[in-house]
Amino acid sequence: MIILRGFALIIAACVAAMSPARAQDATTLxxxxxxxWELSTTERSKTCVVTLKGDAAGHGLKLELEPACKTALPFTKDIVAWSVKGLDIVRLQDATGEAVIDFTEVEAGIFEGLRQGEGVYILQDLAAARSMAKSMDQMIGDWAMVRGNGQPICGLTLTNTEAGPDNFQVFLKPKCDPVIAQFNPTQWRLERGQIILMSKAGETWQFEADDNAQWRRVPDTADPLIMLRQ
Incomplete structure (x- = not known):
């Protein structure tokens, strides 16, 4: 979707060149x-509050970083301003105007940026990010995994014990269905509204919340797996 969106924007830019519409897009952004905004690792194990301002500052616009930023995310020590590049790139930049990290919008109000050799970082509205943190706290505890007919087939516990970058430990309870036992998830995370379970072998299962406050494995099947909070 991101690739298609980017391709469409390139075509529009070629047609419109430096048209007022393009300028208006940048101005609106x-x-x-x-x-x-909150700048963080993908699962918020390290976070930093950034205040973006509309006043000019050197090669860009003013911003403020909370004091804890340099400790949580060391690369932020080089950030002194921000700007919008092209149609939809939000740049956090150094004193010369060069990018420290560039972000593009991947969902409404959620921007994603990559630093080579470090990984992906997320920039999102501070209030929304804190709401997400509350949601993650609600995930911690005991769960049951059941079939679509309601038959329990496994119990598991999601913890807040770190198990690597942005992931946390998960433990299976005894007597799980062979399918679950073979998968044997050892880590989990909450990513873009999904519960992600991960095995030692690197296999992942994704679960999304449905209208019944259940978490169903996606893509859905005729015999779905469902996670229920205990």
Whole structure:
């Protein structure tokens, strides 16, 4: 989807060149970005509050980083300003205007950026990020995995014990269905509204919340797996 969107924007840019519409897009994004944002690793194990402002500052616009940023995310020590590049790139930049990290919007209000050799970072509205943190706290504890007919086939516990970058430990209870036991998840994370279970072999299962406050494995099947909070 991101590739298609980017391709469409390139075509539009070629047609419109430096048209007022393109300028308006950048101007609108600048206005929308003014405010408080959370810069974090993908699962918020390390976070930093960034306040983007609309005032000019050297090669870009002013921003403020909370004091804890440099400890949580060392690369932020080089960030002194921000700007919008092209149609939809939000740049956090150094004193010369060069990118420290570039972000593009991957979902409404959620921006994603990559630093080579380090990984992916997320920039999202501070209030929304804190709401997500509360949601993650609600995930911790005991769960039952059941079939679509309600038959329990496994118990598991999601913990907040770190098990690597942005992941946390998960433990299976005894007497699990062979399918679950063979998968044998050891880590989990909450990512973009999904519970992700991961095995030692690197296999992943994704679960999404449905309208009945259940978490169903996706893609859905005729005999679905469902996670229920205990």
């Amino acid at each position: 600048k206005k929308e970005m003014v405010g408080q």
